[in-house]
Amino acid sequence: MNVAIAKPVRHARTSAVGVLIEVVKYTLLIGLAFSFFVPFLWMISSALKDDPQIYTVPPIWLPSPMHPENFINGWTKFNFTKFAANSIVRYAIPSTILVTLSSAVVAYGFSRLRWHGRDLLFGLCLATIMIPFQVVMVPLFITFKTLGWLNSYMPLVIPGIFGSPWFIFMLRQFFLTIPEELSDAARIDGAGEIGILFRIVLPLARPALIVVALFQFLGAWNDYLGPLLYINKEDLFPLALGIGILRRMTGETGTTALVYPYLMAVSTIITVPIIIAYFLAQRRFIEGITTTGMKG
Amino acid sequence: MASQSIKRRSTSEMTMQRRNLLLGLMFVSPWILGFLSLTLWPLLSSLYFAMTRYDLIRAPVFIGFDNFRELFTEDADFGLVIRNTLIYVGLSAPLGVITAFLMATLLNTRVVGRSWFRAVFFFPSIVPAVVTAAIWQFLLNIQYGAVNGFLQQMGWQTVPFLSNPSLVKPSLIAIHIWAQGSAIVIFLASLQDVPRMLYEAATVDGANAWQKFWNITLPICTPAILYNTVIAFIAGFQNFTMPWLLFGNGGPSKSAEMYTMFMYRNAFTYLRMGKASALAWLLFIVIVVFTVIMFRTSARWVYYGGEK
Numbered sequence: 001m002n003v004a005i006a007k008p009v010r011h012a013r014t015s016a017v018g019v020l021i022e023v024v025k026y027t028l029l030i031g032l033a034f035s036f037f038v039p040f041l042w043m044i045s046s047a048l049k050d051d052p053q054i055y056t057v058p059p060i061w062l063p064s065p066m067h068p069e070n071f072i073n074g075w076t077k078f079n080f081t082k083f084a085a086n087s088i089v090r091y092a093i094p095s096t097i098l099v100t101l102s103s104a105v106v107a108y109g110f111s112r113l114r115w116h117g118r119d120l121l122f123g124l125c126l127a128t129i130m131i132p133f134q135v136v137m138v139p140l141f142i143t144f145k146t147l148g149w150l151n152s153y154m155p156l157v158i159p160g161i162f163g164s165p166w167f168i169f170m171l172r173q174f175f176l177t178i179p180e181e182l183s184d185a186a187r188i189d190g191a192g193e194i195g196i197l198f199r200i201v202l203p204l205a206r207p208a209l210i211v212v213a214l215f216q217f218l219g220a221w222n223d224y225l226g227p228l229l230y231i232n233k234e235d236l237f238p239l240a241l242g243i244g245i246l247r248r249m250t251g252e253t254g255t256t257a258l259v260y261p262y263l264m265a266v267s268t269i270i271t272v273p274i275i276i277a278y279f280l281a282q283r284r285f286i287e288g289i290t291t292t293g294m295k296g
Numbered sequence: 297m298a299s300q301s302i303k304r305r306s307t308s309e310m311t312m313q314r315r316n317l318l319l320g321l322m323f324v325s326p327w328i329l330g331f332l333s334l335t336l337w338p339l340l341s342s343l344y345f346a347m348t349r350y351d352l353i354r355a356p357v358f359i360g361f362d363n364f365r366e367l368f369t370e371d372a373d374f375g376l377v378i379r380n381t382l383i384y385v386g387l388s389a390p391l392g393v394i395t396a397f398l399m400a401t402l403l404n405t406r407v408v409g410r411s412w413f414r415a416v417f418f419f420p421s422i423v424p425a426v427v428t429a430a431i432w433q434f435l436l437n438i439q440y441g442a443v444n445g446f447l448q449q450m451g452w453q454t455v456p457f458l459s460n461p462s463l464v465k466p467s468l469i470a471i472h473i474w475a476q477g478s479a480i481v482i483f484l485a486s487l488q489d490v491p492r493m494l495y496e497a498a499t500v501d502g503a504n505a506w507q508k509f510w511n512i513t514l515p516i517c518t519p520a521i522l523y524n525t526v527i528a529f530i531a532g533f534q535n536f537t538m539p540w541l542l543f544g545n546g547g548p549s550k551s552a553e554m555y556t557m558f559m560y561r562n563a564f565t566y567l568r569m570g571k572a573s574a575l576a577w578l579l580f581i582v583i584v585v586f587t588v589i590m591f592r593t594s595a596r597w598v599y600y601g602g603e604k
Contacts, residue, residue, distance in 0.1 A: 029402060033416045036474065039431045040419070042442050046434060058445035102326045109323025115316040125327055128335050130526075130587050132534035134556045135580040136338035138563050138572050139345065142352070143338070162330020193319060222424040224537050229564075243426040247433075247541070260434065267427040274422050278415065286414075286481065 040271075047071065047265035054260045067261065074246075074262030075269060082235070083242035084270075090153045091227075091238055092220035098160030099167060100213045104205070106163045107171035108197045112183060122172070129165045133225070141229055155230045156223070160216075167212045174208035175201055207284050214281055218274065239270050339580070345573035352567055363574035373550070373558060380465070381555040385532035388469045392476050393524050400483030401513070414484065418477035429541035432471055433458065458542065461551035468539055468552065472532075479524045486520035487513065518598040526590050530583055536560065555579060 041061070046054060048066040075081070110122045144155040178201055186196050202209065224240040231237060234245070246263040278285065321328070346363055348356035367374045399417060403410055420428065435441050436457040444454040457467045494512050503511070536556040543552035555575070563572035 025402065025405060025407070029407065029413055032399065032402075033413050036416050036420060038442070039435055039474070042435055043427075043431050055440055057440065058449050059440060059442050061442075106324045106327040109320050113316065113320045113323060115320030116313065117317070118320055121324065121328075124331070128331060130530060130583060131335060131339075132530065132556075132579065132583060134534050134536065134559060135576045135583075136335060136342065137559075138569055138576060139338035139341045140334065141563070142341075142345075142569065145352070159330065159334055162326045162334060165327070168327060193323070218422060222422075224425050224541070240424055240426045243424070243430065244541075247426065247430055250433075263430055264434070267430050271423050271427055274424075275419060278419070278422065282411065282415070286485070 043264050043271075044268055047074075047261055047268050049261050051258055051261070070258065070261045070265040071269060073258075074265040078242065078246060078262065078266070080239070080242055080266055080269075083237050083239045086153075086236060087221055087238040087240075090236075091156055091223070092217045094153075095157045095160045095220050096213050096216045098157065099164050099216045100209060102161055103163035103167035103212060104171055104202060104209065105197065107168045107175055108193075108201060110168065111172040111175040112178075112180075112196070112201065113193065125165050125168060129169070137229070144230065150230055151233050151236060152230070153236075156220070156226045164216075167216070170212060171205065171208055174205050178204050210281065210284055214277065214285065218277075221270075221274070243267065243270070342573040342576050345570055346577050348570045350569040352569060356570065359570070363571045364578075366571070367574060367578075373553070376550055377553050377555050377558040380551065380553055381533065381535075384465055384468060384535065384554065385529060387465070388472045388535075389525065389528035389532045391469060392473050392528050393479065393521065395473050396476055396479035396524065397483050397517070397521065400480050400487055401509075403480070403484055404487040414481065417480050420475040421477035423475070425537040426541060428471065428475060429538060432467075433542060436467060459548050461547070461549040464543065464547045464551045468535075468542070471538060472535075476528075479528070482520055482524060483517065486517050490516045515599040519600065522590070522594050522598050526587060529586060529590075533579065533583060533586075 045061050045063065047070055048068060049060075049063040049070075050067050053060060053063045110118060110125070140155070144150060147154075149155050149158075182200050182204075183196050186200055191199070220238075222240065223238070224244075227238050227241050231241065237245075243263070243266060246259060246266065249259045250263060345356060347358055347360055349359050349362075350356035403413055403417075407413065436443055438444055438454055438456050438459065443457070447454055455463065457463050490513060494516075495508055498508050498512060534556055535554055539547070539552045539554045540557050540560070546553035546557070556579070559572050559575040559579070562568045562575065
């Protein structure tokens with residue numbers, strides 16, 4: 001369009017080339033989207049098969065008859081209600097509440113208060129994002145073992161009290177966009193800083209808080225290494241380790257029937273809520289990344 | 297009178313400053329405590345453990361630099377693990393950043409249903425790693441997997457993606473590229489931040505699409521490129537979950553044995569906490585040096601919109 005305004009002579013050529021470019025572009029995009037999505041289709045299709053269908057060569061994509069009962073049988077036979085309850089009640093909910101709350105308090109100190117050495121400490125906080133968990137993994141394990149916290153969710157939940165540098169950073173960036181006048185007005189009315197945080201800043205920062213809570217919940221739901229380190233009682237397993245039980249069985253010979261379909265069925269069940277959550281929070285999610293992550 | 301009021305004001309300023317400092321420290325104290333107990337203290341104690349032989353049962357025995365010496369001179373696996381990790385990081389990080397950037401560029405053009413495409417590209421990165429591993433293990437299965445089934449139907453040979461030592465790392469890299477949607481989202485956000493004005497001005501000056509991309513889009517996206525590159529390299533060095541799930545035993549000829557897997561094995565299979573701590577410190581040094589170099593050299597190629 002701009003080309004047309006600037007140089008009307010080239011308009012005809014541009015539109016001919018333009019159509020070709022559009023065709024190439026959409027072919028590429030649809031091809032890419034398809035190849036990104038195919039693994040999920042494979043998961044769902046395998047979840048609907050029985051053993052002979054699973055081991056058919058070449059593989060079939062649309063099994064007939066379908067076996068939707070795999071979703072129920074796989075879930076109940078391997079105790080996934082228990083694993084899901086562990087993941088949600090023992091891990092995701094408490095850690096999300098703790099991390100979100102304390103990250104918000106710390107972010108407030110790093111953004112809405114002026115004090116000597118603030119930016120220096122904040123720089124240090126940011127730098128710690130770069131430190132891989134594995135570097136501190138061994139001493140932390142030893143500490144938590146000494147505290148008697150093995151085979152509990154304490155090592156995964158309690159550190160949330162200290163906030164998370166990544167979330168502190170995201171919330172700080174958001175808090176900085178809230179007009180200072182609002183806080184000043186409240187201060188004149190005699191409000192304390194904690195009151196300002198909870199009554200003014202947090203309600204306005206809801207989109208950012210939701211993003212943080214969502215990320216933490218997702219992180220707990222997906223976490224594998226943490227539970228692998230600290231939890232080895234099957235009763236306490238979260239979803240990720242529960243799936244691990246099924247995965248190991250696929251490698252064993254003479255194993256229970258229908259392990260592959262069950263594995264894929266349960267995988268589908270624990271993936272769907274994530275995808276629904278993404279669609280429900282899509283705008284907030286993407287806006288969260290653009291406003292907090294990029295304008296820093 | 298005047299001097300007294302100045303003096304009073306300066307003392308009240310002093311107490312104000314001190315009050316603000318205390319208030320600020322109070323608010324950030326959770327992080328300070330966390331930094332001391334979950335980062336600094338473990339870092340220092342792992343430096344101590346690195347100089348000991350420690351199996352969690354008996355008390356640590358101080359052995360100086362023996363763990364490091366053993367790694368560099370006696371342990372044949374150490375060299376192998378470093379090689380595996382460097383190959384994986386050296387390929388997966390740049391390839392991942394480039395594909396993410398190209399895909400974001402494609403999405404940034406006038407596209408019908410952009411948010412749907414973005415969602416599809418993003419999903420793999422939010423799926424649990426165990427699920428990703430389960431899907432891909434079956435997808436790439438030599439006999440019953442969909443990929444080899446497709447190859448067979450086309451009349452081609454089957455490919456042992458997960459059992460041939462030279463194909464293990466390419467498979468891991470492919471899975472990494474599949475599952476890096478957040479990089480795409482970040483690139484897309486940064487591309488949408490490029491002022492339209494610049495493109496319009498360039499169009500008036502007769503610039504073609506390539507010139508606009510090279511001289512406007514790319515420079516303005518350099519901060520996002522730096523960010524995604526640093527993140528990709530660091531994540532690559534600490535990559536554990538996917539190779540561990542797919543190749544728990546290290547893979548064929550240990551071709552999938554990554555640095556952090558080797559470390560985990562030493563710590564929790566062989567209970568060599570000292571040696572694992574030595575490995576942890578070496579990893580820490582490598583990442584610090586790498587990050588410093590990236591940020592130091594970034595001044596030369598990253599564009600910060602005129603700010604210094």
